[in-house]
Amino acid sequence: MQTEVVLVAMIFIAGISPKTKVLDQNPRRCPVCGLHQAYFKRVDHYLSLFFIPLLRVKKGDPFIMCDRCEKAIPEFGSDFSQRTGYGNKTCPYCETSLDQDFKYCPYCGRQID
Ligand SMILES: [Zn+2]
Ligand SMILES: [Zn+2]
Numbered sequence: 001m002q003t004e005v006v007l008v009a010m011i012f013i014a015g016i017s018p019k020t021k022v023l024d025q026n027p028r029r030c031p032v033c034g035l036h037q038a039y040f041k042r043v044d045h046y047l048s049l050f051f052i053p054l055l056r057v058k059k060g061d062p063f064i065m066c067d068r069c070e071k072a073i074p075e076f077g078s079d080f081s082q083r084t085g086y087g088n089k090t091c092p093y094c095e096t097s098l099d100q101d102f103k104y105c106p107y108c109g110r111q112i113d
Contacts, residue, residue: 013049013050014047014048014049015047015048016045016046016047016048016057016058017045017046017048017051017053018043018044018045018046018060019043019044019045019046019053020041020042020043021041021042021043021044022039022040022041023039023040023041023042023062024039024040024041027039027067028040028064028106028109029104029106029109030064030066030068030069030071030104030106031064031073031098031099031101031102031103031104031105031106032066032069032071032073032099032101032102032103033066033068033069033071034103034104034111035066035068037066037067037068038064038065038066038067038073038106039064039065039067040062040063040064041062041063041064041065042059042060042061042062042063043060044056044058044059044060045057045058045060064106073099073106088100089102089112091105091107091108091110091112092112093105093108093110094107094108096108098112
């Protein structure tokens with residue numbers, strides 16, 4: 001009986017909650033709209049108790065999120081070129097595979113014609 005009460009209480013006070021972490025201090029150029037309002041971010045999942053994050057249980061993948069157009073661009077991992085819509089365009093300067101919508105390369109920051 002006592003254990004059950006504790007368990008029910010634990011469900012209410014403890015939980016896994018996502019927490020967005022901004023990895024960049026300086027904004028970088030958004031590859032889509034071209035404004036310097038994109039930041040590298042990562043969503044980590046924390047085990048929280050009383051709404052206070054205590055322990056990181058899952059480390060998220062970094063992505064670029066533009067504050068203006070709110071388009072999230074996944075970080076370029078090894079599977080980057082396999083993503084749908086990606087890899088149709090290549091940056092002529094650093095040869096990174098890019099989304100065909102990109103007007104700017106998020107890696108080297110140059111404009112793509
Ligand atoms: Zn943008
Ligand atoms: Zn580039």
